[in-house]
Amino acid sequence: MRQRIAVVGAGPAGLTCARVLHRHGRAVTVLERDAGPHARPPGGTLDLHEELGQAALERAGLLDRFRALSRPEGQAMRILDVDGTVLRDWQPRPEERANPEIDRGQLRDLLIGPLPVRWGHGVAEVGPPTRGGVPVHFTDGRQETFDLVIGADGAWSRVRPALSPATPRYTGVTLVETSLDDVDTRHPDLARLVGDGSLAVYGVNRALVAQRNSGGHVKVYAQFRAPLDWHTDPARHLGLSPRAGVDPADAAAVRATLLDLFAGWADPLLDLLRRGTAFAHRPIHVLPPGHTWPHVAGVTLLGDAAHLMPPLGAGANLAMAEGAELAEALAAADGFDDLDAAVRAFEKRTWARAGRWAAITTAGLERLVSADPAQAIALFDEVQPS
Ligand SMILES: Cc1cc2nc3c(=O)[nH]c(=O)nc-3n(C[C@H](O)[C@H](O)[C@H](O)COP(=O)(O)OP(=O)(O)OC[C@H]3O[C@@H](n4cnc5c(N)ncnc54)[C@H](O)[C@@H]3O)c2cc1C
Secondary structure: OOOOEEEEOOOHHHHHHHHHHHHOOOOOEEEOOOOOOOOOOOOOEEEOOOOOHHHHHHHOOOHHHHHHHOEHHHHOEEEEOOOOOEEEEEOOOOOOOOOOEEEHHHHHHHHHOOOOOEOOOOEEEEOOOEOOEEEEEEOOOOEEEEOEEEEOOOOOOOOHHHOOOOOOEEEEEEEEEEEEOOHHHHOHHHHHHHOOOEEEEEEOOEEEEEEEOHHHOEEEEEEEEOOOOHHHOHHHHHOOOOOOOOOOOOHHHHHHHHHHHOOOOOHHHHHHHHOOOOEEEEEEEEOOOOOOOOOEOOEEEOOHHHHOOOOOOOHHHHHHHHHHHHHHHHHHOOOHHHHHHHHHHHHHHHHHHHHHHHHHHHHHHHHHOOOOOHHHHHHHHHHOOO
């Protein structure tokens, strides 16, 4: 009898897992809360490491198409001082393919391909497993039973409570994201400033990062240490001049607050904020580094649902690697006992690797948004190939 496998979440983890299963001729049901692939903006750019994200795409048979879409020149990295002085300007060699960038939307479309994703299927709760399988309860009250439920539903996973009581905690660092469109024609000065890849500026307990996406789009991330509710009292929480609370949806008020927070930085850097359009708040949450759970037959987790960590270039890579590795293990399994053994072995392997990356990225965030900006430059020098 064929096993009924459900993947909850059509992010990098879930789609990679489903696509590799599909490649091996295994039936899989992808359940996604979003109403459709374009229901919300797809997000920024992702760098995919050769040994993680790219290896996963190879297992999905998609590496050649990734190479055609991705931007090796996006690996370029420039670090400026707050006065605009260039401190580092790293350019990849023409053949460098260690971490090319790809737009998140392009990656999603590449992974979806022929997969019949069930859009508009928000999962409310999973389990507990019974002899007949694992019940999945949807937000609209319906229910369906599977033999294996793979929770790839991100930071605030609804599958995770079936395995673990862990919940994400706030790191004390918030990102506020803004965007610039058509930079090459509308903002050529900022296009030159950002270059082909990323630009980063590190100050005391704050940083500004700008990343080029495809099509002349640039995403800008203002990063700072602040309590989660900083916007209710920016004067007290950010040490700014007296002012009323900020409505996070009020772009003009958020922009003005950020310009105050980054006051004294070089004008072209502040232009990245002045000319940004909408502002989205992304407080950085993490699961406890080294998060594991007692094995439960019929349910497992992938990606951020298993090991949410600071966004320092590892999360999507791990999510995809895990998706591909679990799918190959499941495809090779024969019968229900084999399937469970494959999941159990996968969990052991993946916990060890994710734990290492959680420790690296947690320590990295402490150094990148810190009281001593020299720490950020030192970190860059440690990880960047010369
Ligand atoms: C600003 C920023 C930049 C980043 N840059 C990088 C980078 O360069 N490289 C890198 O490796 N990582 C990066 N990351 C981290 C990366 O985005 C995540 O680690 C990655 O998206 C995790 O993939 P996932 O599939 O586990 O979860 P997600 O991408 O969160 O996908 C989860 C999916 O599940 C769906 N879902 C959620 N709840 C339900 C539900 N109840 N029912 C059904 N569906 C549900 C969601 O709609 C979503 O489609 C970055 C993160 C941020 C915030």
